[in-house]
Each structure stands twice: as C-alpha cells, then as structure tokens.
Amino acid sequence: MYNSRTDLVEYVSHFNQRMAIHSKNKTLICKVFPSSLGPMAISWFSNLKEHSISSFREFTQAFRTCFINCSRVPQLLDSLLSMTMLEGKTLKTYFNRYWEMFNEIKGNFNDVAISTFKVSLPTEHDLRKSLTRKPVGTMRQLMDRIDKYKRVEEDQ
CATH class of the missing domain: 1.10.1200 (Non-ribosomal Peptide Synthetase Peptidyl Carrier Protein; Chain A)
Incomplete structure (x- = not known):
C-alpha cells in the first residue's frame, strides 16, 4: 500500500515487479494499481479526469509528478x-x-x-x-x- 510517505520510485518499481507476470496486460495493471493506494493517493486518483491518461507509463509519470514532494528524504x-x-x-x-x-x-x-x-x-x-x-x-x-x-x- 502506498502511504504517501514511502519512496515513490521504489514503490512503483516494487509494484511493477509484483505485476511482472501480467506485463503484457496493461489494462489489468492499470486497474490493479489503484487498489494499492492509500487514502491521499486514492483521492488524487479519483479526481483524475476520465480518459485523461492513455497508458500505464503516462499514469505513473502523473503519479510521480503529484507525489514526488511526499517522498521521504534520506536522513543524514x-x-x-x-x-x-x-x-x-x-x-x-x-x-x-x-x-x-x-x-x-x-x-x-x-x-x-x-x-x-x-x-x-x-x-x-x-x-x-x-x-x-x-x-x-x-x-x-x-x-x-x-x-x-x-x-x-x-x-x-
């Protein structure tokens, strides 16, 4: 579950690994991804305009753009x-x-x-x-x- 505080790039990479067996079925991947989102991210997803995104790649780019500021900064x-x-x-x-x-x-x-x-x-x-x-x-x-x-x- 993406909680808006974990490393965003790592999270998307982990999701892609879990879905590797379904890599040919982009529609399925797009439908499953939202089920792994926490409250803040699901709210963002729910507010996307219908048909505004045409691929999973475009979706993850929009996702990263929105949540990159929420990623944790490594501690010193x-x-x-x-x-x-x-x-x-x-x-x-x-x-x-x-x-x-x-x-x-x-x-x-x-x-x-x-x-x-x-x-x-x-x-x-x-x-x-x-x-x-x-x-x-x-x-x-x-x-x-x-x-x-x-x-x-x-x-x-």
Whole structure:
C-alpha cells in the first residue's frame, strides 16, 4: 500500500515487479494499481479526469509528478549520532526509535551505528557495560544482544 510517505520510485518499481507476470496486460495493471493506494493517493486518483491518461507509463509519470514532494528524504548520519536513550524510557522503545532512524540513512555505516548505539546508552546501563566488555562486530550481533537485554527488561 502506498502511504504517501514511502519512496515513490521504489514503490512503483516494487509494484511493477509484483505485476511482472501480467506485463503484457496493461489494462489489468492499470486497474490493479489503484487498489494499492492509500487514502491521499486514492483521492488524487479519483479526481483524475476520465480518459485523461492513455497508458500505464503516462499514469505513473502523473503519479510521480503529484507525489514526488511526499517522498521521504534520506536522513543524514548526524541524525543517528545525536540520538540518546532518554531517561525513563525502555530499551525496547529506544531501540525501535534507533532502528527506524538507522534504516532511513542511506549508506553503509554499520560500524558507526554500533558504536553510537553503545555510547548513547546511559553509562550505568547493563547493555552498555556488556557491549564495552565484549564488543560486537555486526549489526546482527548487536540486534541479538539487544534482544537478550530487552527480554530481561520485559521480565522485570
């Protein structure tokens, strides 16, 4: 479902991949596409003049023109570097916020992300102590360690 905030070009590309088996049937593709639109985009679609678009290519161009301003701008690495775990917040809440931000950053900054996650935890946090004593080398290892500490936190 296109929610008017996700990457528009990526979304259309993904839709085309899903419909690849029907690539010869342009009419079907044009009829199916609107069913994947969220409220804002379906409103735009509903307001199109009848017979104003003659092909799926023309349709996606009009769609891109309308929604290109809604596409998410990738976050900068600085956004991740400035994050800290707020007092009174759970590790789960912080990790979800951190992971969302990490996924919005373009590029491969895994080493930086691992380091900044550790130093953004309070110095007395058990996970920070664990990551200092036994550092992790990959995001997968970091996520596994975080999951372990989230379970402990949830059991308390």
